[in-house]
Amino acid sequence: MTASAFxxxxxxxxxxxxxxxxxxxxxxxxxxxxxxxxxxxxxIRQNGYKRICLQFPDDYLPHSNAISTYLQTALAAEECKIFxxxxxxxxxxxxxxxxxxxxxxxxxxxxxxxCRSKASRLPVLYLYPVLSIELATILxxxxxxxxxxxxxxxxxxxxxxxxxxxxxPPASGVLAEGEDTLYNQLRDVLQPKKxxxxxxPPPAEDCIESKQSAESDNAERICIFVGADNQRFANLxxxxxxxxxxxLDGATGTLSAKNPLTAQYIRRRYYYIExxxxxxxxxxxxxxxxxxxxxxxxxxxxxxxxxxxxxxxxISVGRINPAKLANFLEIDCFVLIGCPFNNMYNxxxxxxxxxxxFEAEMALNPAWHMKYPEAYVTDFKQLLPKGRSxxxxxxxxxxxxxxxLVSGRMRGGTGCDETLDVNNTTVATQAKMALxxxxxxxxxxxxxxxxxxxxxxxxxxxxxxxxxxxxxxxYSHD
Numbered sequence: 134m135t136a137s138a139f140x141x142x143x144x145x146x147x148x149x150x151x152x153x154x155x156x157x158x159x160x161x162x163x164x165x166x167x168x169x170x171x172x173x174x175x176x177i178r179q180n181g182y183k184r185i186c187l188q189f190p191d192d193y194l195p196h197s198n199a200i201s202t203y204l205q206t207a208l209a210a211e212e213c214k215i216f217x218x219x220x221x222x223x224x225x226x227x228x229x230x231x232x233x234x235x236x237x238x239x240x241x242x243x244x245x246x247x248c249r250s251k252a253s254r255l256p257v258l259y260l261y262p263v264l265s266i267e268l269a270t271i272l273x274x275x276x277x278x279x280x281x282x283x284x285x286x287x288x289x290x291x292x293x294x295x296x297x298x299x300x301x302p303p304a305s306g307v308l309a310e311g312e313d314t315l316y317n318q319l320r321d322v323l324q325p326k327k328x329x330x331x332x333x334p335p336p337a338e339d340c341i342e343s344k345q346s347a348e349s350d351n352a353e354r355i356c357i358f359v360g361a362d363n364q365r366f367a368n369l370x371x372x373x374x375x376x377x378x379x380x381l382d383g384a385t386g387t388l389s390a391k392n393p394l395t396a397q398y399i400r401r402r403y404y405y406i407e408x409x410x411x412x413x414x415x416x417x418x419x420x421x422x423x424x425x426x427x428x429x430x431x432x433x434x435x436x437x438x439x440x441x442x443x444x445x446x447x448i449s450v451g452r453i454n455p456a457k458l459a460n461f462l463e464i465d466c467f468v469l470i471g472c473p474f475n476n477m478y479n480x481x482x483x484x485x486x487x488x489x490x491f492e493a494e495m496a497l498n499p500a501w502h503m504k505y506p507e508a509y510v511t512d513f514k515q516l517l518p519k520g521r522s523x524x525x526x527x528x529x530x531x532x533x534x535x536x537x538l539v540s541g542r543m544r545g546g547t548g549c550d551e552t553l554d555v556n557n558t559t560v561a562t563q564a565k566m567a568l569x570x571x572x573x574x575x576x577x578x579x580x581x582x583x584x585x586x587x588x589x590x591x592x593x594x595x596x597x598x599x600x601x602x603x604x605x606x607x608y609s610h611d
Contacts, residue, residue, distance in 0.1 A: 163262045182240040186233040188218040190225035190245040226474045248472040249334040264294035270386040287325035292360025296332040371509035409496035412465035414444045420471030437497035440528040468493045473511035500524035
């Protein structure tokens, strides 16, 4: 690891660029059109909100003032106050309820990428961009998948920029055969056994989650993601079982096959899981303060770690980077507790490994021992008692002795360290961590720091002299 990961030049703060996503930039008409204006204004009027926060990602900030001015003018009769949130604590996809509380906001309008984590304090309206797409080109590309999709279930997911293509089914639930709808066009081109079209992230979280749960056992279906190869596709493809994944880029009209769970990816994640088992101290990084259930996950991780004799430290540092986490030298492994779109899948730049809540669950919960997961879990709420991936934790099932697959050494859980008595060749037991202090703050007591040595009283005082005057290229007394 290079030293630049922990320190930077003094001018770095002035030259630092904003954190932009890898997606294509959007224009003003794509994020604020007549539909957006009507939906947002009616939502505020119907609910009687008075203090509204507008949360923008970094690449939307050039348009934030125009949107705020329009709403302030359109809602002048309602005497509403509009605020702009330009810097979120953890990630632009999460609703920053903490920042909104500073201005006593009673509602939030969230623009751009959203994880749709259920907010606990404020009502939220999500507004997605409207990206143009050439349906003729898209249908031509999808026609090449007809031999693969025939007689199979096909699910088409629409990314946030293309959710305007999603059609609301009629009250009867049956689409007319003769209508020229997207559903009928895709069915004619792909000729599947069954066709589903779903927006992602879903607008109705509870309904979609239960629907996906009922369909998650179908591992022979073909999934097509209309969007870019971004974090949303990574989360969706990792958590949804499918025979094959395809990405249909709406901007370029290209079609490509993707395999999210590659062998190299699985090996790297299982290596981090073993490092989590070897850890003596776990750092629980809280990367959300609004998602429902994050305190329950913290309590569950602390309980599982305690049963294995592992200490835990609770950390809240906002957006993480190698420099911040390098300050915690006592921590052997970090667990990131955040929204599904903020999970860390690669921690090569960091001094210690970072695992997700699901990976920590596999490392600490004996119920996951020798059990291969059917799909990856990015939403930690699914690991809680009401989640579909919940496995109960039994402290009595923790193995007292285990062998590390990384170091090859014996590691102990709730059991005891065994030492051999030479006199009677019997095994004597000694309680593990018998002298361990419960105050984790004491670990910082032995740290010292020494700056420049002033050498007081050891040097003679300097004589006063007249300094230079003028400008550097020509002083007045030269």
